[in-house]
Amino acid sequence: MKRLVALTMALLIIITGCSSGGKKTSGDNVAAVQEYRTAYSGEITTLNYLVTATTNEFAMAANLVDTLIDYDRYGVVQPGLATEWSLSDDNLVWTFKLREGVKWLTHDGEEYAEVTAQDFVDAMKYILNPANESKTANIAYSVIKNAEEYYNGEITDFEQVGVKALDKYTLEYTLKNPTPYFLSMLTYVCFFPVNGQFLEEAGDRFGTDNINFLYNGAYIMETFEPQNRRVLVANENYWDKENIHITKLTYIYNKEAGTLAPELFLRKEIDYADIPSDILDEWMNDPEKETQIRPNRTSFYSYFYCLNFDPQFPEEYEPGNWKIVVNNKNFRKSLFHALDRKAAMLTAEPYDPEKRISNTVTPKNFVDLEGVDYTQLGSLTELSNNDSFNEKLALEYKENALAELEGKATFPVKVLMPYNTGSSEWANRAQVVEQQMENLLGTDYIDIIIDPKPPTGFLQEVRRSGNYAFLECNWGPDYADPETYTDPFSPDGTYNWPHLAEGYKESNGKNTYENMVNGAKAEVVDIEKRYNLFAEAEAFLIGEAFIIPYAVGGGGYSASRLNPFESLYSPFGVSAERFKGQKVMEKPMNSEEFTEALEKWEKERAEALKKATK
Structure with missing residues (x-):
């Protein structure tokens, strides 16, 4: 993701998690038992990551299913299900070599199949079927050759779409245009794999619960009881299991979680709580509570x-x-x-x-x-x-x-x-x-x-x-391009209303803003021109007070037994939602410790990015 586009990024984390029983560790401020609990009030409506565009839902999928690439805690791209990749001289064809021996598992840990290149093809075919109503189809078909034509029914042969399994472990994407940020898109849900045979067997039941689901990621959902609890346990057969330290994640439903979480944290019933502004002074002025609270990074x-x-x-x-x-x-x-x-x-x-x-x-x-x-x-x-x-x-x-x-x-x-x-x-x-x-x-x-x-x-x-x-x-x-912030305002996007504003239709029948965005999207060679065109489109969107x-x-403050600087780091996709690499702390990080850790992390990150671009 960052190999191709240089950008400054900040931490994007929605932390959830547990505390009692499980894997024992030792070290400074590391809990002896690596389990983590959190309370939540908003229930997920599906586990089907191929259709959702909701953070609450794809954050869950991020811990259950792996992607081709990932990021480390400094934001440097790392191998995931792909061990290596290359780009053709015309910047149109990406080829990925998959990690061999990764397994799809059922909810009870039984092996179902091996992860192969065909799983990415089957997933894309599902996403590009309008009947499935995937809310991320537009992201995929914005870059893949013939994907939009297939989605719109202009072509019916999926073989013409630019995603191929060249062999069992070789995946190829062909793009409609050179796309400098394509690698940075690959940790988003529309580029997740799925086992086609299981998907066909499950039919409409896929993703309705933890049973009608397959796992190849760090965790398996052991329990799924909507408006009660969800329990994730570490995948013992995970390909990178040495970097999974937390053995159990327990999510406890409470419709008043937003209000009750701070008290539940103090009673050690959960291990994370946002501290809302209406009680922030109380925590800051209490010597005991003040040692358990820290700032959050902006995202x-x-x-x-x-x-x-x-x-x-x-x-x-x-x-x-x-x-x-x-x-x-x-x-x-x-x-x-x-x-x-x-x-x-x-x-x-x-x-x-x-x-x-x-x-x-x-x-x-x-x-x-x-x-x-x-x-x-x-x-x-x-x-x-x-x-x-x-x-x-x-x-x-x-x-x-x-x-x-x-x-x-x-x-x-x-x-x-x-x-x-x-x-x-x-x-x-x-x-x-x-x-x-x-x-x-x-x-x-x-x-x-x-x-x-x-x-x-x-x-x-x-x-x-x-x-x-x-x-x-x-x-x-x-993904790492200004275009990503125009996606919700396109006619088929999440907020599709700007094109409905009266008085802005142009000679081609499209809204002025849509035409401006399309002009920016079309510029894929001259990045300076591309960015300036997107900036003008955004200025128009704001200047006309559409938003x-x-x-x-x-931002804000939280009490947490997770160290935010151990988390994978990326402002886009799902990497930052993963618990991979994180450990439960014995004591929460306070504000002073957070500031020191932030300064240290920023220096280390600068060095890591320099090294990655050499």
């Missing part, structure tokens, strides 16, 4: 507020009226400049809110162009360097909107804003945003209606169903 997850151009919410919230106003640029700009992101961020980061606030969709330090950060290119520069919150502009746009919408829309506009009750910080933030924006723009103009929704099924019930007007959303990168950039992920 490359991007958070932004979505304005829905295809409202599908109940009539009581007046979706027809919302559709009229959201298609008025002045109305959108009034909301854009009215959102005080610092006030919102104080609900999550009361000590240093600025470190998480982001003015762009693509975070700073993700990729650079000969030392110039992507966010400092072209028209994106001004947006990146200036806070969008501006009371004077917000009120000016309000007056313009009222004048343009007179007789067309009803005021105050009902603005349905759901939030996930699994996060106390999100609940607090929803109230802050409601009060702050209504106080500035006036309740004669907008009526923000906050709507609590349960964590299980939140994405399906709210975002994917269009059951919102204004919503805090997020997106994590899938309101808000923050980057991570």
Whole structure:
């Protein structure tokens, strides 16, 4: 992934885990028993990694199924199921040699088959079948030759698609265009393998539970009891078992996990807890608790507020009226400049809110162009360097909107804003945003209606169903290129509403933003031109107030018995979700220890990256 594209990356980790019984170890601050427990409130809806695009679900799959390549704890690409790979002179054909002797196992540890090149072909064929409704098919067919044509039914012979098993242990991908970031895509779920015979036998049952599933990764799911518990045990036949130290991972369901986790951590019932901002002062000022809390690194997850151009919410919230106003640029700009992101961020980061606030969709330090950060290119520069919150502009746009919408829309506009009750910080933030924006723009103009929704099924019930007007959303990168942050806004992406905005259709029938993105995608040789085109497209997306950039992920504080600097490191794909290489600590890391470890890790990483690029 990083062999081809030089970029600066930050830690992307969602830690989960356990503590009692299991593998014994020795060493400084290493628990004698390597088991790890965590509490969760949002249940996964599928184990079928070939269809999901949800972090909560592919994070689980990351520990059950391996990928062609992986990353070490410094972000240097490493062999995984592939031991070596090469790229043709025309930059179109990638060839991977697979590790021999890796086994697919059933849930009870019985050998089912050997992992072969055909498993990657079978997985791609499943993903490219529209009937299977894979939410990552667009990522795969954006790069593989004839994949999009097969997906759309323009060709019916899968042999024409650019994925082949040349022999039992040789896999070949042929790309539609040179793709400098292709290697960095290979730890995402659409490039996972699956055993075709098992997939056919399981049919619609594949991924519905731990039994209708095969394992070739570090862990096997021993127990799967939705809304009760999940238990993962170390795979004794794993090809890299010496780097698996935690022997059992136990996930305990509790619908109030977000609130109760800190107390459960103090009682040593779980080994990880986010410390929400409303109790942060209490922990910081308590001598005993303060020794158990540390900062979290920020991540490359991007958070932004979505304005829905295809409202599908109940009539009581007046979706027809919302559709009229959201298609008025002045109305959108009034909301854009009215959102005080610092006030919102104080609900999550009361000590240093600025470190998480982001003015762009693509975070700073993700990729650079000969030392110039992507966010400092072209028209994106001004947006990146200036806070969008501006009371004077917000009120000016309000007056313009009222004048343009007179007789067309009803005021105050009902603005349905759901939030996930699994996060106390999100609940607090929803109230802050409601009060702050209504106080500035006036309740004669907008009526923000906050709507609590349960964590299980939140994405399906709210975002994917269009059951919102204004919503805090997020997106994590899938590969090392600015294009990854445009994926959710494409017509077939996760947030497919920008192309529905009225007044932006061009002569080819497509939206202006879509045409700009397609122009950037088409430039695969001149990276400078490519990045500048993507920067202009992003500046347009933000400048037209289709979305309101808000923050980057991570940050905050946690109590954890995992050392974050032992984790595999990558801002895209699934590597950072793996427990591989990690050990349970006897005592949690405190803030001082975290700072020292971070400085040490950054120096070591710089050396590792230098060595890797020689």
